[in-house]
Amino acid sequence: MGLRVTHSNATDQAARLRRQVGAQRRGRALHIAITSGKGGVGKTNIAVNLAACLAASGRRVTLVDLDTGLANADVLLDVTPRHTLADVLSGQRAIGEIAVTTPCGIRFIGGASGDVALANMNRIERRRLADAVRSLGGAAEIVIYDCGAGISDNVLVFAQQADVVTVVSTPESTSLTDAYAMTKVLLRSGFHGPIQLLLNRVQGRDEARDIFRRVAAVAQRFLDFSLADGGYVLQDKHVELAVRGRRPMVLCYPRSPSSLCLTAFAARFMRAPAPPRAASSGPLLMRFVELFV
Ligand SMILES: Nc1ncnc2c1ncn2[C@@H]1O[C@H](COP(=O)(O)OP(=O)(O)OP(=O)(O)O)[C@@H](O)[C@H]1O
Numbered sequence: 001m002g003l004r005v006t007h008s009n010a011t012d013q014a015a016r017l018r019r020q021v022g023a024q025r026r027g028r029a030l031h032i033a034i035t036s037g038k039g040g041v042g043k044t045n046i047a048v049n050l051a052a053c054l055a056a057s058g059r060r061v062t063l064v065d066l067d068t069g070l071a072n073a074d075v076l077l078d079v080t081p082r083h084t085l086a087d088v089l090s091g092q093r094a095i096g097e098i099a100v101t102t103p104c105g106i107r108f109i110g111g112a113s114g115d116v117a118l119a120n121m122n123r124i125e126r127r128r129l130a131d132a133v134r135s136l137g138g139a140a141e142i143v144i145y146d147c148g149a150g151i152s153d154n155v156l157v158f159a160q161q162a163d164v165v166t167v168v169s170t171p172e173s174t175s176l177t178d179a180y181a182m183t184k185v186l187l188r189s190g191f192h193g194p195i196q197l198l199l200n201r202v203q204g205r206d207e208a209r210d211i212f213r214r215v216a217a218v219a220q221r222f223l224d225f226s227l228a229d230g231g232y233v234l235q236d237k238h239v240e241l242a243v244r245g246r247r248p249m250v251l252c253y254p255r256s257p258s259s260l261c262l263t264a265f266a267a268r269f270m271r272a273p274a275p276p277r278a279a280s281s282g283p284l285l286m287r288f289v290e291l292f293v
Pocket residue numbers: 036038039040041042043044045046067147148149200201202233234235236237239240243258
């Protein structure tokens with residue numbers, strides 16, 4: 001942790017996040033990367049529910065499964081896309097052609113699980129796929145990346161081109177150490193956008209605040225960087241129930257503790273009013289969202 005990364009100290013990360021969200025008003029899609037240092041910390045669950053919340057509030061959302069090793073967001077959404085990013089990589093399909101619309105109104109681009117070519121892309125192939133993903137903005141207001149874990153190039157290439165990166169961590173010290181490492185690598189690779197830390201599987205708000213303050217202090221001291229507070233998601237048995245039911249938790253258990261946390265998280269990306277549109281899902285969820293906006 002002793003190495004310093006020079007980065008604008010005066011930058012207010014929260015203000016930068018607000019500016020990025022404000023860009024939606026000017027007709028540019030907001031690209032949000034959900035990533036982590038350690039695996040299995042809840043990224044896919046957060047990405048899927050963030051997408052479901054935003055879609056329920058009338059936003060045009062595209063979710064891209066960018067876990068190039070073991071993609072599984074399709075399982076949580078109960079969809080089976082005929083084509084995946086593996087077909088885009090092989091040149092058989094353009095990225096816009098492989099999108100499917102889920103029952104909850106998310107435009108979904110599926111990844112492939114266990115596809116050797118996708119898992120072992122070379123530099124040129126990675127760049128080509130990343131450019132294709134960046135081009136998705138035209139059909140969406142918000143593009144969410146469900147990235148893989150770790151600091152491999154297959155993760156970094158996508159995270160680097162996002163407007164906002166959310167690094168997910170559980171309260172475990174190993175997970176926090178890896179979240180810090182991910183932040184450091186992102187900054188070193190030249191990422192200039194806001195990075196926020198979202199703490200998942202916490203027992204309560206006080207625990208989340210305490211952990212965030214400690215990690216943010218380390219990032220400030222050793223990286224000269226103001227990490228943004230991405231909030232928290234409570235440890236909650238409804239997460240597993242929703243996974244089993246293959247529906248986003250914010251839709252099937254909207255009043256569960258973790259759904260309320262995810263709804264609050266989604267509200268951070270909704271500063272601009274949604275265009276009027278027939279709601280495709282729960283009005284209850286819409287009311288919760290409005291409480292935070
Ligand atoms: N807030 C939570 N409360 C309880 N269980 C949770 C919570 N968040 C995630 N989980 C559980 O943690 C496990 C991992 O979740 P998920 O697949 O979303 O993680 P991931 O970071 O995407 O993993 P990977 O790195 O393999 O892509 C799942 O079994 C999920 O049900």
